[in-house]
Amino acid sequence: MCLRRKLRCLALSASALLLLSACSPRQYLLRQASDELASQAQATEEDLGLAKDAGAFYLKLSEALLRQDPGNAKLAESVAGGFTQYAYAFLACEADRIEARNPAEAQALRERAARMYARAQRHALAMLEQQTPGLSAALEAAGSAKSSNPPLRLKPEQVGLAYWAAAAWGGQISLSKDSPETVAQLPAALRLAQLAYAAQADYGAGALASLMGMFEASRPGGSAVTALPYFDQAIAFAGPQAGPALLAKAEGHALPAQDRAGFEALLRQAIAATRGRNDLPSQVARERAQWLLSQAADLF
Template sequence: MATNAVANAIANGPDVYSTDDDPELVRDAVPFGLKTMESLLEVVPRHRGLLLAACRGYTQYAYAFVQLDADLLGPEDYDRAVAMRGRAERLYLRARDFGLRALEIDYRGIGQELRLAPERAAARVRAKDVPLLYWTAAAWGSAISLGKDQPALVADLGAVMALVRRALELDESFDGGSLHEAMIVLEALPPAMGGSAARAREHYRRAVELSRGGKAGPYVTLAQSVSVMTQDRAEFRRLLHKALEVDPDRDPRQRLATIVLQRWARSLLAREDELFLEPDTLENGSEP
């Protein structure tokens, strides 16, 4: 009973990390919290709230403090960056597994079914589990993005798409447009894999609308995916400057994410010439 009470408190308590304005403090504090969750899950392995918290926590930590750190390294640190991306991939897969374990509680066999018949499997999930759909897909998709040389992992892309599309059907406004932000990434895939830059921009516009322009994520996501893919340097620059204009204090729940993403936006602007083959010759790019 005491373990369940602690698990409930961790799973349902206030998120003191996302509202913090000190990424380095959070970087040092999060691992202890994550391992505490894992220890509790050894005792209460079917605690849905704790499984969701672990899935979300490992995904956020892997992105903000491992993958982005690797991406910020210069070419002289190539070997270190490769090792860090490998670590990020492993953390994403751990997060995915927590999410699938949580889904298995109410939807037995869904983990295997997602690989065999993803649309049918995702259709089983009800609206109360939209957060699980999102975070499981975010973890799984992020692992795939880092493991493109692993055919077995890339083959799971259909499952990720099915999870995000089902969540959109159930609640497109979840977390201020985060599902549409995820679709920007999925639609930035090559046309041969079902992607569409036009649809990505539609999801971008809806994400901005749902967040009321208060999240840096949609701007950064479209810039680093579609703008780079289409080689629209002016659009890239404009989007990243929009991300830098977001006030981290406008929505305290997004404060840490905004600070981290703005750090990444500055890095992308500094590396602009590495991402585009031709110099910018236009004053304005296409309006996203």
């Protein structure tokens, strides 16, 4: 085969691949940028103030890329996780800290956090719905007696999306007590968390098990006692990364059970477990544990 013919064949093959993948050069560059942003979402930052400032830019940029690349599940998971963590770490936790001295500003922060949680939930649930058409309706029906659909199941690669959707959903519900419509979505959020837990109980180094504990402690019919096995499981899954799980047990079990000694012991363990760790969950857990420890007298 002559060189000209070989080059022509290669050109035709390349064109066919582009057509088959529906991937233009622009789309390819978008996907590369999207994947890079998604991979950077887990980067550590030792300065929480800088992490907060950079987080706002990252969220806007990654969300814009997701609109251009709506089928990118990896990026959708990263965006949902980013909005959820931002809402909790920099808005909801800050609202708790300033409540006593500025209740109006605390309420404004909680309302903003609720909107961020809702945004995260929409991104994650939209991707899950894209992957599994009808999932949203099935989740809604799962919370009612009229459900006659076959059992729902998630694939292992969907667990991250489901975790962030359920976590953001739970966060939004917890901050929307004055919205009966939002609170009424708790069974659907719980069902999604249960599906993720059934698919991979140890997801997120105990994060999913902690979320199950929080749902169990807050759902109708649940209690701090029935939530306890989930929190203990989360700590076991987390191993040396147990700081956030210890904090979750303190807030989700010891505090509602009014066990001050256990509460303070868990907070001290969380502080010790996160010492020297610069990932965002560990830093936030350490700061919140220290603050809660200083508030113990007012909480019991």
